[in-house]
Amino acid sequence: MHIIKLNAIDSTNSYLRQLIVTENVVDFTVVIAESQTNGRGQMGTVWESQATKNLTFSVFKDLTGLQLEHPFYISIVTSLALIKTLKSFSIPKLSVKWPNDILSGNKKICGILIENVIKQNVLSASVIGIGLNVNQTTFDTLPNASSLKEISGIVYDLDEVSYEILKHLKYYFKILKKKKFTVLKNEYEAHLFRKNKPSTFKNAEGLMFSGFIKHITDSGMLQVLLEDDIVKAFDLKEITLMY
Template sequence: MKIIKLNAIDSTNSFLKEMVIDSVVENFTVVVAESQIKGRGQQDSLWLSEPFKNLTFSVYISFKNFKIKHKKNLLFAISLAVYEAIIKETKLHISIKWPNDILSGNKKICGILVENSIQKDKIRHSVVGIGLNVNQINFSEAINKVSSLKLLTQKNYDLDVLLKTIVSKLKKRINQLENKEFEKLEADYLKVLYKKNTPTMFKDSKGVLFMGFISGISKEGLLQIELEDETIREFGIKEVSFA
């Protein structure tokens, strides 16, 4: 595993994507920033992190023969790897919020951004950005429902140890992906999915409230919610939220 450490950078994902364009990059190369100025989350949202307190890094993953139609399993593998690493190091009770946030209770402790390079019907490689709140204890009032490992356990964590554990778990889960263990990945993901099979109030992109429960993930990777009349609606990212 090759680790590149940077003092300060706009975005580790952007840096690593440029590296891939300009040079041959070893599989599972990691770019980690002690301070990330313009970290990006899903749908171009910002990921704000206090310098030297958290893990903000990106991992390069190349594939031999991974078809884009199986893309949802990549998200399963990555989020499960991070989930398992956090549990190994902290013993916290956590869950995965669709598609790939990590929560403790209803508070976010980790965000994941996956950017894929596609050629025809295959994903050639992915750049996976991970932002994990570790030793930070003060957060902006503008950011709702966030926490950190230190706030939850009252312990300080070694960032290098956490990083190595995450990458180790990532290699194992990506190996399952390469071996086409898709049913195993999906089953493991659904077991720890936030609010799975729990009656919940949701809000759609038009602001309409409705009751239902998360029943699964569609073939295309959409969130499936069963309504009170037992019909199932499917939603993409940003099309539905918890009310």
């Protein structure tokens, strides 16, 4: 495993993607930044993080030979690796807010941004960006955010936390390589935030509606039970699950 540590960078995902173009990057190459000036989240959002307090890093995962039909399993693997890591540090009430925000209770502590590399119409690699709130304790503009320190009162060693994440990431990718899709999906669904509970959603037009989260599809769409016992599948651009 090759680890690149940077003091400051606009985005570890962007840095790693540029590196892929110019160099032969080995599997599980990791880029860790003490400070990100332009961290990115899902759907073009910005990931805010205090310098030196948190973990902001990206992992290069070579997918050559995996023949992965549904790229969402990369998101499942990453989410489960983070859940497993945080459980090892005794963080309580962990769940995955679809598609891949990691929560403790109702508070977001981690975000994931996965950017796939396609070569000759085949998924060849992924750049997995992870932003984990570790020792930051003030979130003035983010009322739904929290951190490991805020939850537990403990100051964490960032290197130790990153090591645990990478260890569990390798573990779950081994399961994926064995094509144990049902095992991975079942474990992911077991941690889904608000599964089988009455939940509120907002559609692309801004309208609110209610439903029950039931399952996810192999492609990562969220299956929601609506009124009249209709189960409908939504993709990320179609709905937002409200807290």
